Amino acid sequence: MYVQLLDLACGALLLTAVLVLWRRELVVIIRVFALQGAALAVLVGVLAAHENSAELWAVALGVFVLRAGVLPYLLRRALAGAGESRREASPLVNVSASLLAAAALTLLAYAVSQPLVALAPSAATQAIPVGVTVVLIGFFVLVTRRRALSQLVGFLLMDNGITAVGFLTTTSVGLVVELGVSLDVLLAVLVLQVLTTRMRETFGDTDLDELRELRD
Amino acid sequence: MNLAATGMAAAVAIGLMTALIAALLPARPALIGTGTALTGAAAVAAGAAALAGGSFSVVLPDVLPLSGVSLTLDPLGALFVAVTGGVAVAAGIYSVSYADTADLRARGVQTALPVFVVAMVLVPAAANVGTLLVCWELMALASLVLVVAEHRRGPRVASAGRWYAVMTHLGFVSVLIGLMVFVAQAPDDSFTALREAGRQLSPAVAGVVFVLTLAGFASKAGIVPLHAWLPRAHPEAPSHVSALMSAAMVNLGVYGVVRVGVDLLGGGPAWWWLLVLALGAVSAVYGILQAAMSSDLKRLLGLSTTENMGLVLIGVGAAGLFASSGDHALAALALTAALLHLVGHAAFKTVLFLAAGSVLHATGTRDLDALGGLRPVMPVTTAAFGVGALAASALPPGTAFVSEWLLLQALIHGLPAGGVAAAIAMPVAVAAVALTAGLAVATFVKAFGVGFLAKPRSDAVVDAHESPLTMLAGMGVAAVVCVVLALWPAGILPAVQAAAGGVAVSGDVILRLDQVTGALSPLLLALGLVAAVVVVAGVVRTAAVRRVRRTARLWDCGGGPMSARMEYTATSFAEPLQRVFDDVVQPELDVDVSHHQESRYLVQAVEYRRKVPDRIERRLYQPVLRLIAAWGRAGRGLAPGSVHRYLGYGFYAVCGVLILLAVTR
Structure with a gap:
């Protein structure tokens, strides 16, 4: 039961990451991102039930509130403020190529995580490659998406992946650490949101390639 | 604690205290200058005591x-x-005004002066590689x-600073690598251990x-060809x-070359010292030729x-060459000449630079x-500049004359000593020293005659005034x-010979070479010159x-x-010289x-x-x-300003490392 729930949560994590690559509408992407936050919370909850730890339950709740509630809300607000075309204009790499890349990254993550898994084989550590894949896909989104908002999603995707790997490897990261990391992420999102707004006010767009003129 | 240890401790303590005062209190050049001069005086006392036989050593394992x-x-x-220390005394007094x-x-400048002196005093006293490098x-x-x-x-100062910074650090890297290779062959990085290890090192x-x-x-x-920073940084x-x-x-x-080459590595094959000799000869001739222009x-x-x-390196190279062919008496003579020239150069170059500053x-x-x-x-x-110029000219009665005479004696008598290489190198070195001496005379006649005598060539000179007393005192000491x-x-020869590690010259008023025939009395020569001048002047009068x-x-000409x-x-x-060369x-x-029209x-x-x-x-x-x-x-092409490109570099680097890990594991 525990293993199946764990695998289900991890599967949801991976699927949502790939969906972010696939879909082009920003509204949908944010919804998918919220879904991924919920999956992450479920993952932590499953681990909490297995460890029977109250602290971990609290963390799971915190993760849910932050990643499925606050962050998507902030993103949606930024999008509403934008009032621009809601569709992601055109990623630097088209969707089918992105999906192929995601497959390659998944393979890479599995190949690289083998020694980590071999250190202490268990149901939780078996799922480490999924976390690494989410990190890599997040990085890929960060690199290939034009809009500041979708890059923000990429950044948060990476953070979700890192958190997942953290919980899968050590089971209990500790409330304080998780709290610190979450606050960090929240702060980063707020700052980036302000930056996005300022960029739009200054340049009328949030296409990061417009920043090219700023060098030197 | 003997005098040498007390002197060193006093020098470091006074120097650091002065630096601290300079860093914390408002600028007081008089105080900082005095502190620097006192640091120098303590260093002179320590050096003199150690040369007289009171050497000391101290290990402070917790400081570094x-x-x-x-x-x-x-x-x-x-x-x-x-x-x-001696140079610091003169420069410290001079800097007061x-x-x-x-x-x-400026606070940083005032602080750097005593720190610079303390660091220079500590370099030759370092007894392990770590201390030396720091x-x-x-x-x-x-x-x-x-x-x-x-x-x-002006921008020239910044340019000089950049040249100096780059070259001095490249030099540091070179020394660092060299000493690290050396230390790797020894149990630890103390000079005692290196001295042991140096004997068993493979030639390569x-x-x-x-x-x-x-x-x-x-x-x-x-030294040529690594001299490019020097004519930039020293004037600015x-x-x-x-x-x-x-x-x-x-x-x-020079200390570094002698310490590592002669002391730690224990001499070495002849080609090392031929290299040093060649570098020295080229530097001497090229340096003075550029100076003349x-x-x-x-x-x-x-x-x-x-x-x-x-010139000093010619002496060091000759000493190493003689030592490698087993002629230790001549080696001592050549090293004595080199070190004596170094001391004399320190004295007259201090006078000359301080006078130029004035x-x-x-x-x-x-x-x-x-x-x-x-x-x-x-x-x-x-x-003061006249005294310095005469001293630098290698003419009697000048400071450089004595040392260059000793150097020439060593080179000339070295002919039969060292086989084919020496037979070729020595006459060339003698020629180089002679040419250098001649050009040096022309250079300093130019500097003194054109710079100080005759009529003023610009208004700046007409409004000139003599410098304040402390500046004159600084020049005067030197x-x-x-x-x-x-x-x-002869007053300093015992000390120099103690440093050179062999007695080759003796005598008080008349210097006699111990191993080869040759004698010189600078004092009598000077008296004779004075007498001759008096006689000629009297006759003419x-x-x-x-x-x-x-x-x-x-x-x-009716003009x-x-x-x-x-x-x-x-x-x-300089035009005739320029034509010749x-x-x-x-x-x-x-x-x-x-x-x-x-x-x-x-x-x-x-x-x-x-x-x-x-x-x-x-x-x-x-x-x-x-x-x-x-x-x-080409590097600028990598940075076109695209955020995606920069993120991409990170992404590809991470993926590359992961792939490498996955493949090689």
């Missing part, structure tokens, strides 16, 4: 992580400590701060260590700093430093073509030392008195009263003749421009600089 600080004063190090300008009152780097950084102290004067490793450290130390000593630094750098810091390059007073002095360090202070220019006529307005500075060294070198005295205008424009300038004085210096000449046969004006570029620099440095610039331009 990993290696700890370890200090020892053996005779070789003590000589350099004493010389550095000289450093009282807005630029030099002090070496501290010395480089402090001197860099001082070089760029007057950066508001020893050669690598020697060549790497030689490159680093030679760049500090301003404040003059008391120029004196410290030129008279004390460059010596430590220069019309910037401080640049001239800086290039003359390259020359003198070259001229700069009074007139605001270093351009010899704009100076002249300083004797009536600045008599003491003129006298000038007195110059005179003493010139007339009574009595002959002149017999005639009827007539007052008339000087013959001026009206002689004006300053008819005088020899520095450029015109045309192929070597390859000057860039530009002569513009403009004619009168009315007639093509009447010349209205002639404009003459001459530039003497540094050929070695052009051939050796320009390609490297171009390469680096091209590399930089």
Whole structure:
């Protein structure tokens, strides 16, 4: 039961990451991102039930509130403020190529995580490659998406992946650490949101390639 | 605790205290200058005590992580400590008034001066590699701060600072690698352990260590072809700093070569020392030739430093060559000559740079073509520069004369000693020393005659005034030392021979070479010269008195009263030399003749421009600089300003590393 729930949560994590690559509408992407936050919370909850730890339950709740509630809300607000075309204009790499890349990254993550898994084989550590894949896909989104908002999603995707790997490897990261990391992420999102707004006010767009003129 | 240890402790304590005061309190050049001079005095006391037989060593394992600080004063190090201290005394006294300008009152500059002196005093006292390298780097950084102290004067100062920073750090890296290779062969990094290990080193490793450290130390000593920083940094630094750098810091390059090559590696094959000899000879001739062409007073002095360090290296190289062929008596003589020249150079270069600083202070220019006529307005500075110029000229009764005479004796007597290599190298070295001596005379006659005598060539000189008392005192101390060294070198010879590790010269008034025939008495020679001058003057005087005295205008070819424009300038004085050495210096000449409108046969004006570029620099440095610039331009292509590109670099790097991990594991 525990293993199946764990695998289900991890599967949801991976699927949502790939969906972010696939879909082009920003509204949908944010919804998918919220879904991924919920999956992450479920993952932590499953681990909490297995460890029977109250602290971990609290963390799971915190993760849910932050990643499925606050962050998507902030993103949606930024999008509403934008009032621009809601569709992601055109990623630097088209969707089918992105999906192929995601497959390659998944393979890479599995190949690289083998020694980590071999250190202490268990149901939780078996799922480490999924976390690494989410990190890599997040990085890929960060690199290939034009809009500041979708890059923000990429950044948060990476953070979700890192958190997942953290919980899968050590089971209990500790409330304080998780709290610190979450606050960090929240702060980063707020700052980036302000930056996005300022960029739009200054340049009328949030296409990061417009920043090219700023060098030197 | 003996006197040497007390002196070292006092020098370091006073120096650091002075630096602390300079860093925390508002600028007080008088206090800082006095503190620096006291630091120097304590260092002189420590060095003298150690040379007299009271060596000491101390280990402080907790001061530096990993290696700890370890200090020892053996005779070789003590000589350099004493010389550095002596220069610091003169420069410290001098800086009391000289450093009282807005630029030099800056807190960082005031702090760097005592730190620089302390670092220079500690370098020759270091007894392990860690201490040596830390002090070496501290010395480089402090001197860099001082070089760029007057950066508001113009972009040339910043450029000089960049050259100095880059070259001194490349030199440091070279020394670092060399010593690390050496330390890897020894149980720890103390000099005692290295001395043991140096005996069992394989020839290849020893050669690598020697060549790497030689490159680093030679760049500090301003040896061709690593001299490019020296004629830039020495003129642009404040003059008391120029004196410290030129008279004390460059010596430590020689110290490094002797310490590593002779002491730690225990001599070595003949090719090492032939290399040193060749570098020295090329530096001596090239340095003085460039100095002879220069019309910037401080640049001239800086290039003359390259020359003198070259002469010292000729001595060191000859000593190593003799030692490798087993002739230890001649080796001691050559090393004694080299170290004596180094001491003498420290004395006269201090005087010369301080006097040049005094001229700069009074007139605001270093351009010899704009100076002249300083004797009536600045008599003491003129006298001090005269003493320094005579000392540098290798003519009796001068300081450099004694040491160069000893050097020549060693080289000449070295002919039968060392086989084919020596048989070829020695006559060439003798020729190089002789040529250098001749060119040095011309150079310093130019510097003194054009810079100080005759009529003033610009308004700056007319408004000049003699410098404040402390500046004169600083120059005076060094000038007195110059005179003493010139007339009574026997006073310092025991110390120098203790450092050289062998007695080759004895005698008090008359110096006698112990192993080979040769004797010289600088004092009697000087007295004889004075007597001869008096006699000649007397004879001329009595002959002149017999005639009827007539007052008339000087013959001026009917061109009206002689004006300053008819005088020899520095450029015109050097012109014959430039012609002789045309192929070597390859000057860039530009002569513009403009004619009168009315007639093509009447010349209205002639404009003459001459530039003497540094050929070695052009051939050796320009390609490297171009390469680096091209590399930089290629690097700019990597940074087009696209955020995605930058993120992509990170992404591809992470993926690349992961793939590498996945594949290689």
